[in-house]
Amino acid sequence: MMTKKEAAEAVRAAKARLGLTWDQLAEAVGRPPAWTTSALLGQQPMSAEQAAAAASLLDLGEDVQAALRLQPTRGALETAVPADPTIYRFYEVLQVYGPTIKELIHEEFGDGIMSAINFRLDIRRVPDPAGDRVVVTLDGKFLPYQW
The missing domain is CATH 3.30.1160.10 (Cyanate lyase, C-terminal domain)
Structure with missing residues (x-):
């Protein structure tokens, strides 16, 4: 089973490959850009419909859709003090x-x-x-x- 982190990496790679914007993905999902971006980066659970819409636009499979529907472990920073x-x-x-x-x-x-x-x-x-x-x-x- 794919993790939310692996799904997020697949989303970012597909987004770059296809030249899509977060706004375009948000429009397809039907949610605001900030929420959609957070969900596609693994910080929110998506409904089956939302995950399918995003995966369709990104040309990604059921494994990504399943990971996008999972409940997240929130908090995406690798360290207590961020380096980015x-x-x-x-x-x-x-x-x-x-x-x-x-x-x-x-x-x-x-x-x-x-x-x-x-x-x-x-x-x-x-x-x-x-x-x-x-x-x-x-x-x-x-x-x-x-x-």
Whole structure:
């Protein structure tokens, strides 16, 4: 049986071979690009229909479809501190701004957390005269602590 990690490698190879974009795959699957990308990289389980749509577009077989339907073991980083520069910047942002984010959430909402389960992610490009900006929106449901 193929693992989710092996399926993700097959997806990335097919995507490159066919010149597809994550947006095209998301359209075929019928879900937002961030969720679709996460699912195809092994971090979300796909329905049979979603896996079939992606595999069809990518010209991949039933073994990949079966792996895409499996429940994931979430958390894709190989090390506690990421080495990839793009991923490391998010780690750095949380080191610098994590306490600020926590304080502002608690001040606005009270004692609780932002859900990563009831969650949406969006990434977009915004033109700027000083250089295009990357806008990342993390949209999670507030979950109050219950004592």
